[in-house]
Amino acid sequence: MKKISTLLLAFALIFNVSASNADLFSYDLSEISTELSDLKVVEKVISQNQNSTIEEINTQIISNNFLSSSFDTKYKSSFISRNAFTIDEMDWGSFAWGLLCCPVGFFVVVTNKDKEQAQKTSFWVGWLTAVIINTVSYVVGVAAV
Amino acid sequence: MKFLRFIFFSLIFLTPLVHIGQKSYSRIEAEITIKEIDSTSRITTGKMYYDKNSGAMYYSINYPNREVVVYTDSMIYMLHDGKTIENYKSTNGLKFNIFNLVLNTQMEYYGLNSSSYELIKTKSDKDQIITTWEPKFKNKKYRSGKIIMSQKNKLIFGLVSFHPDGAIISKQFFEDYINIEGLMIPSKITQIALFKEKPEYKITTYKNIKVNNFDDQKHYSSEFYFSN
Numbered sequence: 001m002k003k004i005s006t007l008l009l010a011f012a013l014i015f016n017v018s019a020s021n022a023d024l025f026s027y028d029l030s031e032i033s034t035e036l037s038d039l040k041v042v043e044k045v046i047s048q049n050q051n052s053t054i055e056e057i058n059t060q061i062i063s064n065n066f067l068s069s070s071f072d073t074k075y076k077s078s079f080i081s082r083n084a085f086t087i088d089e090m091d092w093g094s095f096a097w098g099l100l101c102c103p104v105g106f107f108v109v110v111t112n113k114d115k116e117q118a119q120k121t122s123f124w125v126g127w128l129t130a131v132i133i134n135t136v137s138y139v140v141g142v143a144a145v
Numbered sequence: 146m147k148f149l150r151f152i153f154f155s156l157i158f159l160t161p162l163v164h165i166g167q168k169s170y171s172r173i174e175a176e177i178t179i180k181e182i183d184s185t186s187r188i189t190t191g192k193m194y195y196d197k198n199s200g201a202m203y204y205s206i207n208y209p210n211r212e213v214v215v216y217t218d219s220m221i222y223m224l225h226d227g228k229t230i231e232n233y234k235s236t237n238g239l240k241f242n243i244f245n246l247v248l249n250t251q252m253e254y255y256g257l258n259s260s261s262y263e264l265i266k267t268k269s270d271k272d273q274i275i276t277t278w279e280p281k282f283k284n285k286k287y288r289s290g291k292i293i294m295s296q297k298n299k300l301i302f303g304l305v306s307f308h309p310d311g312a313i314i315s316k317q318f319f320e321d322y323i324n325i326e327g328l329m330i331p332s333k334i335t336q337i338a339l340f341k342e343k344p345e346y347k348i349t350t351y352k353n354i355k356v357n358n359f360d361d362q363k364h365y366s367s368e369f370y371f372s373n
Contacts, residue, residue, distance in 0.1 A: 024293060024295075024303070024305050024313075024316075025273065025295045025302065025303035025305070025316075025318075027316060027318060027335060027337060029335075029346070032182045032346055035182045035186045036180065036182065036348075038186060039180045039182070039186055039188050042188050043178060043180070043188055043190070046188070046190055046207065046208050047190075050207070054208065054209070054210060054211060057208065071186065072185055073209060074209075075185070075187050075209055076209070076210075077189040077191075077206050077208075077209055077210060077212065077214065078179045078181055078187065078189040079189065079204050079206065079214040079216075079221075079223075080214065080221075080223055080231070113229050113232075116220070116232045116233055116234055117231050117232060117233050118233065118234065
């Protein structure tokens, strides 16, 4: 009896493992088939108008009757990060320039082409923090008088 | 003694012949189309030029904007009319870029065998070889989980990345391989990100792939892209 149950367990494990691998390395694009066929239409318009300007291509895409829904042409290319700025990316030096010495920091950070985007965003976060602190202090000061 | 002398001379005179037989590849270019579907649908088209000796990959984008994006090991630059508009720190650099892996003949294991991952388990399943990779070091800030890879006919087919808690983060599939001068290159890569509420899809296709195009010096030089 023990041997039979061990065999059954082994079979169950084998089938479970093969099923999980099949699931792991498979995919189904059926739920995005409409969006995919729309993108194929857009791709065709782009490839047929290689020498046109972006505005001309966008006009052709928007006026295309083969799309199932409207196509938003205003977006960044997929090579550029669309992720929102997070606290992990904060450059505290640039933040301090924005917070404590905004006019000088503007030239040190924002107009400096060697500074990366996260540093420039950190500067503006610092500047915004300074604006909020100053506004709150001013309102509290006026209310106290 | 005679045998040792034979081995010695064979090593000296025959080893260079082995290298002569192997063709080295340093340049690759391709037309790229990326289709992305999440809450919206987007398409990006353009051309990519990469010379591994220069360490820079240039994407000349046709749509949605005419611009150039440059990937180096440490930075990503976005250029418009030769001027840098934005720049970002690159997290992975070019290390796991498909074309870098192809030129360095590291596609078989997707570069994982020379990375901070180590091979834990190998098993065969029908027509696939399944390997499991785990991070060698546990980084508290950037926690990464295991990766399970599937190979068919010695070519990478699927790559599944896991969160340390065991949940699947993303799946990648490498299909429609084409042989370009002996290099096997997937012309279609499907990525499915599963860490958000709804899956996000990214389908990349490559056309007109050329290797070692030394006739074109313009598109491989930084001077052509950076005018400032």
